[in-house]
């Protein structure tokens with residue numbers, strides 16, 4: 001039998017906003033393979049995610065693939081990945097009621113909460129990205145937005161893995177981190193501005209650096225480069241339906257991706273089937289990246 005059985009494994013999935021998030025589909029696929037799921041969301045959207053987890057009217061959104069039942073999560077934790085520890089939190093954020101009610105919402109606070117309760121972390125999914133000026137072309141991007149995009153969308157992988165290293169090292173069968181990137185980090189994609197393309201380029205080399213740093217502890221680090229998909233974040237960038245149509249018309253498979261396909265690839269990268277795969281970018285884009293014209 002193919003050895004994908006995550007029973008007893010602990011998966012921390014960041015970046016859930018709603019049922020369209022890649023992270024939501026990834027959490028469901030990891031759960032379908034038997035993993036214990038901890039979700040992490042931006043402090044401002046924790047309430048939305050909790051209601052999707054609880055509401056009867058959203059029961060269909062929680063149905064797992066492969067007839068594996070319904071999504072149940074062990075914990076839903078707030079985290080703003082701008083902050084490595086609570087000492088980094090600025091005064092304005094500290095006084096914001098939407099944050100203050102959550103206690104510790106730093107990367108360290110979230111990772112320690114998971115690591116201590118479960119005794120270790122087997123899988124971390126990095127599915128977080130943001131630029132306040134995503135609609136600005138590169139030439140119109142302010143320094144502040146550029147640095148924010150890099151901090152939230154790229155550096156956060158380093159911050160997460162530094163905090164998680166003690167809980168991920170030397171897990172039985174090794175542990176795995178998977179992040180989400182986009183072709184816009186390698187090629188010019190109009191509309192993908194505000195520092196986001198730079199952040200994805202940084203994320204891609206960071207994943208390779210981190211794979212090298214953490215490989216001796218049997219922690220693997222890989223990225224999935226996903227094709228255009230109409231999540232909440234993507235809908236705010238441009239006409240995502242147009243981007244999907246454009247890519248589908250030029251892709252070898254002649255169609256758009258489904259979020260479930262990104263989730264399945266994530267399961268593969270976390271599984272023993274990928275035990276020698278690290279520092280890689282796996283394109284889940286119907287082959288679009290291979291095309292010259």
Ligand SMILES: NC(=O)c1ccc[n+]([C@@H]2O[C@H](COP(=O)([O-])OP(=O)(O)OC[C@H]3O[C@@H](n4cnc5c(N)ncnc54)[C@H](O)[C@@H]3O)[C@@H](O)[C@H]2O)c1
Nearest residue numbers: 015016021022080081128129130180182228229231233234
């Ligand atoms: N949708 C696409 O077309 C596409 C394609 C390739 C890659 N990606 C990548 O996939 C990942 C997930 O995006 P998605 O499309 O599922 O959209 P999404 O909006 O569902 O997910 C983005 C998440 O980032 C979170 N986030 C933003 N700033 C944060 C912060 N400071 N702290 C904590 N969380 C923060 C948001 O709350 C949200 O949950 C991103 O890295 C994105 O760049 C998306």
